[in-house]
Amino acid sequence: MLLADAPETVLPPKTWRTTALRVLFWLFMLSFAFDYRAETPTTISTLVQYGFLAMAAGVTGLIVIIGAPFLAVRPGAWLLGIWALFLAFMAGNAILQDVPFTRFLKTGLPFFLTFAAMLNSHITASSGVRLAHLATPVFVVAMINIVWRIVFGLAFTSVDLDTARSEILSPALSWSAAFIGCSILLRNKFHWTMLLAIAALFTAMLLSITRSLIFPITASALATSLFFAFGLQWGAFRLQDLFKRILPVVVVVIAGLTLVVGIFVAFPNSLDRWQERLFSPTDDRNMANDPSLLTRQAEAKAIFDTLDREPLRYVNGMGVGASFYWDDDYFPELYMVYDREDLELMSSDIWFAGHSIWTYSLFSGGFIALTAFIGLFVAAIAFSISSAAANASSPGPDYWLLFLPAVASICILSESATSNPFDERLLGMIFGATFSFAQAGYVRAFHLRNADTPNQRPASPIL
Structure with missing residues (x-):
């Protein structure tokens, strides 16, 4: 498998539900893998988007039906309940204030997809699916969409390499920055998936002249360094591991510089655009x-x-x-x-999700929504760290992935003042799915503590 570095020995008994939920989770993530923003909405593009949505909704229904016994597994179930109440509030709030339903649906859909992804990932993780198997479809979909957005933007819109900006940017880029950081500092082995993520991220960044991607890249480096220190404190990592990780860093630097030089040689106008964007934008x-x-x-x-x-x-x-x-x-x-x-x-009628998570949350849902989003990110980081700590005594081959929800949250937060990633449907799915990685860690920790009772059902009593 792409992200399974070695066999995992701490797993609950495999059942037909586990296999079915793993397959369905793949289908759910793939439903919006080729999501895009049409330059001018047409009947065909609208039908395609409805097709994506129908697939996601249908698969979610099957996951809930098959995985019903795992729906209430804690602690993830608590957050699912709170987020469901928040979405109910947002829907009722929009209805009571006479917001047109089509506008509410288009603007609020990413929030509902976030919940659906949290729900599906939570159920799948609670059933005993290995964390690496849970993370693999998220990684694959992220890479597909990054490449697809570049191809779609250049081939099917009016922009070209001299004018392309947001048209070729995927919402999965900040998640990719988090994945790269975790792969470099927290993963036990060098793997080609890290190079693939680097190539995808920096190609999109360099071609689109997007300065703001510097923020999640920096945030990823700082966050993974901090979590490596946590791992040292818990005994999950060793100091000598740091030296083993110097090789990936060197490879990353060489690969990054080679990619930058290659892009600037192939597309010389990109260098001029970067110089203008960085040093003389006005x-x-x-x-x-x-x-x-x-x-x-x-x-x-x-x-x-x-x-x-x-x-x-x-x-x-x-x-x-x-x-x-x-x-x-x-x-x-x-x-x-x-x-x-x-x-x-723009002086009279805008209704997209704005350029900042925080200002739009305040505008659309007041302090209630602002508190909900702050709570969501805090919970993602706290659950991630908590589940990693719970597995530190016997870290398995997927241990590095337990930090990914926290790092991804920090990367998204680094962009949140000047952009609203939740304006994108796929970002909601990727973030929601990643959030519940912590649940897989809790389930593993439960079975680790109950190794003498291997037939124990896959549930977690942690509150």
């Missing part, structure tokens, strides 16, 4: 600030102005899918970058 336009920063400021100011007019909305927001706008005080400078007609549309 010089040729007589602008005081970077245009990307201006759009975020215009959006944030308008959102706070809207809430200030109805202070009670700071409690429950305006509803997912409600209209907002960009403050037109920023338009004179933005006219130098954006088409005037397109920009004027």
